Amino acid sequence: MADETLLRQTIAHLKRRGAAYAEARTVCRLHESLAVENGQVKNVSLATDAGVGVRVLVGGSWGFACTPQRTQAAWRRAADEALAIARASAPLNRRAVALTPLAPQRGTYTTPCAVDPFSVPLAKKLDYLFWASQVLREGPHVTRTSALLDFYRTEKHLLTSEGTDVRQTIIESAAMIEVVAQSGEEVQRRSYPNSHHGAYAQGGYEYVKSLDLVGGAAQIRQEVVQLLRAKEPRPGPTTIILDSSQLALQIHESCGHPVELDRVQGTELSYAGGSFLTTDKRGRFRYGSPLVTIVADSTVPGGCGTFGFDDEGVPAARHEIVTRGIFTGYLSSRESAAKAGLRESSGAMRAESWSVPPLVRMTNVNLEPGDATLDELIHETKRGYLLSTNKSWSIDDQRLNFQFSTEIGWEIAGGRLGRVVKNPIYTGITPRFWGGCTGIAHRSFWKLWGIPNCGKGEPTQSMHVGHGTAPARFAHVLVGRKRR
Amino acid sequence: MTARTVASPPLLIGQARIFQMLDAVTKRAPADAVSWYLTGGSQRVTRFAYETIHQDLHQEDAAIYCTAVLGGRLGVAIANRLEPSVLRATLRSAVEIARVAPKQQHFHGFPKTAAPYRLNGFVPATAAYAAVERVERIQQLFRTARARKAELAGSLMTGTREMAVVNSLGLRRHHASTVAGVKCIAMARGLSGFGSAAHTDIRLLDDAAALERALEKCTGWGAPRTLRLGAYPVLLEPEAIAEIAGWLTFIAFGAKSFQEHSSCLAGRIGDRVLSPSMTIVDDGLDPRGLALPFDCEGTTKTRVPLIERGIARGIVYDRRYGTLYGRASTGHATSPTETEGPVPFHLFVAPGTTPREALLRRLDRGILVTRFHYINGYLNPREALMTGLTRDGTFWVEDGRIKAPLRNLRFTQSIVEAFSHVRGVSAETRLVADPAQEFGATVAPSLLLDRFTFTGVSTQ
DSSP states (O other), X not given: OOHXXXXXXXXXXXXXXXXXXXXXXXXXXXXXEEEEETTEEEEXXXXXXXXXXXXEEETTEEEEEEESOOSHHHHHXXXXXXXXXXXXXXXXXXXXXXXXXXXXXXXXXXXXOSSOGGGSOHHHHHHHHHHHHHHHHTSTTEEEEEEEEEEEEEEEEEEETTSOEEEEEEEEEEEEEEEEEEETTEEEEEEESOSTTOEEEESOHHHHHHTOHHXXXXXXXXXXXXXXXXXXXXXXXXXXEEOHHHHHHHHIIIIITTTBHHHHTTTTTTTTOOOSOOGGGTTTOBOSOTTXXXXXXXXXXXXXXXXXXXXXXXXXXXXXXXXXXXXXXXXXXXXXXXXXXXXSOOSOEEOSSTTSOOEEOOOBEEEOXXXXXXXXXXXTOSEEEEXXXXXXXXXXXXXXXXXXXXXXXXXXXXXXXXXXXXXXXXXXXXXXXXXXXXXXXXXXXXXXXXXXXXXXXTTXXXXXXXXXXXXXXXXXXXXXXXOO | OOHHHHOSOOOOOOHHHHHHHHHHHHHTOSSSEEEEEEEEEEEEEXXXXXXXXXXXXXXXXXXXXXXXXXXTEEEEEEESOOOHHHHHHHHHHHHHHHHHSOBOTXXXXXXXXXXXXXXXXXXXXXHTOOHHHHHHHHHHHHHHHHHTTOEEEEEEEEEEEEEEEEETTSOEEEEEEEEEEEEEEEEETTEEEEEEEEESOGGGOOHHHHHHHHHHHHSSOOOOBOOOOEEEEEEEOHHHHHHHHHHHHHXXXXXXXXXXXXXXXXXXXXXXXXXXXXXXXXXXXXXXSOOOOBOTTSOBOOOEEEEETTEEOOOBOOHHHHHHHTOOOOSOOOOTTXXXXXXXXXEEEOOOSBOHHHHHHXXXXXXXXXXXXXXXXXXXXGGTEEEEEEEEEEEEEETTEEEEEBOOEEEEEEHHHHTTSEEEEEEEEEEEOOTTTOSOEEEEEEEEEEEXXXXXXXXX
């Protein structure tokens, strides 16, 4: 039986069995992964993951169940399981779940894509990785090189008891190279275009070609050797300029997570924590300097948080989170918005796969560009550091006290970039840090970065989200660490 | 239909069916060799906060990895349904990839045999735990918290897991297990406390003790103080030790970090790297942890001493890294697509002989830490430099007695340095695991350390 027929039968069955609200969502994801390590193939794989998730509201309580099977019996069993779970919880729950209204949505969304990455021959993709890998390995002191490509095609179909019927096909492409070098006891690494899992975007093979891994390899091969001989920054408060990739993670941790409304309402306390941006602060709390405007935008082309509809069927939209420094909005779902007295969901309900219910997640949480050039930001800085490419990240459970380190930094003295510094660490308190923002580069410096491993929920859902940023400058930031 | 009758999780796929289906497709494989790795199961995860169950899910899934070999070339394909047509298509994909992939220099072949083991981690009572019983259990937790004037958040999970390896050389392995876990965050007057428990048997899951530990940390205290930053003696409880140990698995104890020389053990095997009070082993067969008897290649897990009385003794290997280093696999291979290499997931930090309360009495002026949050160990792995924050119970201790709660603190500390100055190790250990999130577990004692450097405080 076709999935669409099964979906319709499942919704009809759930309505007959008394669900006040029901949704059924099929997801089929293809993931192709290629990894070359030290010039050798480490992994070439193709994964298929498909199934259906059923979420119901009965007696004011949620139930969710799922199955990877494609039979009517299995879907019926998942539907009944979801109903039973919701009915079991209902006597405990004192307050019934309410949802903000949503007119039935119908439509489709497909990632614009010039070259379908799954149509490109494997040999061609591997050649690209081997070429970049070869350039990386030509450097001295190298102990490991890695080159990675990842491609995803995700097909989703959501049907709800309210009449929503939306289909989406999302294509993502990603690439990364990394080199590790050693000299004596010193070990350093450099990544390109971004660290950890690399650069991600919605788009086709044209995206990974545009990243120019080979050119990047030559650059980071030189930088990693410079790092082996570099000194650490002088500890103390100073001015820092963050490049756009590091700023993406800064926004992610210190703005994206604390504006998740479900988190504010306490539903992540058993895992990720709460948020300092409580509902009484909305519209009045100074989050940053007047230069800082941050938006959640699921419509921006190429973002890993871009879609036609979220996983409740709410259409993609752009919402301000921070407006000229004032905290103004949340990422929300229909339930969390209703609970907070908001008129509508911001459309941020997303599930990692068919096997988990959606949670409030980041879409593309972007810092609006400013009006400076990067050279101007540097030139206006008497003393400080330019920091690039995330190395470590940590923030407290209310999203206030953070610490980041980057792979590389450059000293700034008298408005000029100077020597390379290794192991740069900086730390701060979220609203004080953003309050010290004294300049943001303009739109031509603005880049959209994808983060593929945003963790939240139990069981953990690892979400692909986006952050658009241009380099920005921050005053009075504590850099480095004092050694005994 | 009542919730009690519907809520039993589906039966396991079962060894016989898995072997039969994988054998059938393997026999006709157009490849030199084929290996299958299956991991799957079902879990119920119920999350609650403020007198409400806000998420309750039943999840079932599987991942079936097929590795095909053609002339030394490897291809991997993954599916999530154990059906003949899906398995055949998966094998075809793996073979197609192998046809075009370059030859792998360090391919080590699949194992023909593996050492036997004795382990029974499957408890039917956990597998059959019903929705109504689960809700009743959570209601009791809420009642207890309410009686102590505390709010409560947390999660309760039960799960069944199956793991199998079948290869064309005749190796056939299967293991089924269950797991149950509870986490409690109790909150009162601006303070919070944490307690957790995990067990293979839901009947032995001590959620009451977990809640009591959480309540002790947040009730009966005044407002939290802010501490002057600097280095202090600390008593780290098992949950805090487990967080640190979890990071050491990735940055210190695996072969990849060892090979690239970023591990703090690289070049130091046989040297004293930590205090003589510190012994850390990995043992996937010890039922005191959440045991898992073999790895994704089918190799039986061996007990690996990593640190023995402060001396660096070894790291863990899979077949690939074992070949590179001239060692046998220790049974720590991760999935065929994982690029992080072998890592240990069943750490045991050896206990001492001093009761935990006696360790606390030895703390003249220092800090008691219940757990850490958001540790990151990538700052400088060579010295195991980590940062993170305290969470859900941080206290100032004077003259061996807890004096006052503290605001959450950030530490930035070399763990090699901190674990080189151990003043005491508790006789009691606790299993620390978050089974809804990840495989593996750590069994750890409390540690009394001479100094731990705090570099920040959580405040607006």
